[in-house]
Amino acid sequence: MERRARRTFTIDPDVSEKIDILAGGHNIEINVLVNKALRRFIEWGRYVDNFKLVTSDPRLMKILWSHITIDDARRLGTETANDAVAEFILYYFHKFDLDSVLKTFQVIGAEYCNAYVYSEFGDQQNRTVILRHSVGRAASAYYGASLKALCSRLGLNLELEESDDQVICKIAGGGSLKGVIPKTFNEQMAGRPIEKSAEDKISHRVIVNEKT
Template sequence: MISIVARNRAKSKYTVTLGSGASSQKGRPSENRSFRIDHDTIDQLNDISEKERVSVNVLANKALRRYVEYDVPGEKFGLVTISKALLKTLFALMTEEQARELGRKSGREAGPGFVTFWYKKFDLENTIKTIGKVTSEYGRNFSFDSSFDGKTHVLVMRHESGKNASAYYAESTRAIFALLGLDCRIEENEDQVTAYVDALPSSSLLPPLKPSTTIPKLPGLTGPQITKQNPTS
């Protein structure tokens, strides 16, 4: 439910009530909150609502969710926004091997910190969530689709930044899943990277177990030797 009430036109403000009471939106609990919003913002929301055929309530919730889930933490993390055209140009200035090495370095060194900054724990589920939610939906680096057949996660990243971008995303993705001990097989072309990630750890990628430490026994000894001495008289 959304209600817009014109108030204090001298200051060009609206009072907007967002929420749906005790009901929920897409399974999310919600409640009513009132905000004062400028006339021009409301006009733009109404225009977008008509063009996209969604309610102003949905648009406002989406904008607020992006602010709390991405804009605020992204600023703290140091993220910046650049255009796709500039990103494509930057990748084009690299060699393919430079792009791959940058991807490996990014996945190994920045990947775990990036995941835990948003979702507190570095694991398979949160890594996929970070790629889909933070990097794709909010960061808009690429479009993202995923599926799972009970054994293998299939992650599809479609971008428009050229083959060196594919090289970067391929190596970055491979590196970050390797840190989780997961086998990640990659297919790539000029505008798309597809990763196949097994749900179970690969023994070949897990760090070797430390050998157990045993205390060697001296020949002929089966246990601690105690020598009994008679007291001197």
């Protein structure tokens, strides 16, 4: 059974008013709202500015992908994975292994960016990841090349099956894999403070669920 941790914090007056309006006439559990908002910030929001993460309309992305060749999409996917995505994984998880790579595709790519629908099955030795979308073959090439580049850094073999609306990624050899953490990690990831607001705030007591 989950334990609850009591936290007291302050929020802006206008936010408090909007909570009251939102709850007016409805049976809304404030703790649920707070938990969801905090979780979204912790898992997603605090990285938006640092890594320029955005959500995009799938209709717009379909048009953009239609103007990119398959080869260019693969090249872009490889470059992005080896640069921005690898850096993000290290910053987010403080390690670089298969679990953190796949978690990035699941949490960031699927749950928060809504770029595709993520599904996975298999075991630690052999995994199959399916990324379903509706934006064209170039997108499949991009996502597949990104995951392949990251798996290559870990010494893993990856087979790809691409189509217009999904990419199937078959990963072999994950069971004996050891994570990779560069010696310069702390130096690379240092100096990324989160700014705090100095505006007037009011007290608002809540109980936030925390898993222990």
